[in-house]
Amino acid sequence: MDKREVKSVIEALLFVWGEPLEIKEISTVLDLDKKYLKEVLDEMINEFNYYRRGIQIIQIDNSYQLSTRSEHFDFISKLCTPKKDKQLSNAALETLSIIAYKQPITRIEVEEIRGVKCDKSISTLIEKNLVKEVGRLDKTGRPKLYGTTDNFLKHFGLTCLDQLPEIKEIEKIDEDLEDITGEENNT
Structure with a gap:
């Protein structure tokens, strides 16, 4: 051929x-x-x-x-009627960010980082096929481990997780925004 x-x-x-x-x-x-x-x-x-x-x-x-x-x-949107898809809440976006950077990670670990419960956020992310169960931790209770999906990569225009911005880059953006607006950005 x-x-x-x-x-x-x-x-x-x-x-x-x-x-x-x-x-x-x-x-x-x-x-x-x-x-x-x-x-x-x-x-x-x-x-x-x-x-x-x-x-x-x-x-x-x-x-x-x-x-x-x-x-x-x-x-394309003129031809196709887009389905009304609710945007992700800030809580879901925070949860998704934590999972993306720390995967594989348990719900408890995400909650420790966020400081609040995140059952609903994780359920929403699973429903939207951005996060999936990737295994179970080998300890008492065998808690689920979560990671991102290929749909997550596709949705954010990434080919692999290595393309996620470094945390230092995000902190620099926050500092720049703070300098410009004079307000502290709590992301």
């Missing part, structure tokens, strides 16, 4: 699958080396971007997915 045909098959697989598709699954289906497929996928990403296609291939860890371009949102 020549490279053009490989690209065609990959595009079809990504379209039909809909969700992020791991490179090892693509490798199994096409019976091709993962390293070669990574090169082909990188080339496809560049081609889609160069020709400003209406869709793009996004990478999430070792998975790939077809997606519309964010700059076309206004046009």
Whole structure:
């Protein structure tokens, strides 16, 4: 199979699958080396971007997915009726941040950091598929451990957790805001 045909098959697989598709699954289906497929996928990403296609291939860890371009949102939203999705509360965002930076982490550990109960926030995050149970701690009661999902990465435009900003960067932003507004930012 020549490279053009490989690209065609990959595009079809990504379209039909809909969700992020791991490179090892693509490798199994096409019976091709993962390293070669990574090169082909990188080339496809560049081609889609160069020709400003209406869709793009996004990478999430070792998975790939077809997606519309964010700059076309206004046009797409005119065609599609967006479902009314409630935004996350500040409590849920705080809980999500703690889980993202400290994962795997138990509910009790999150509550110790936040200083308040967070059952509802964790339930909301699980319902929105931003957080999931990733295991259980090997101690009395076997408390659940939580971590973020691929949907979390996708939602925040990240390919991996290493792209989360450093805590020092966030503290610097808070200090800059404090200097500008003269008010303390309690985030």
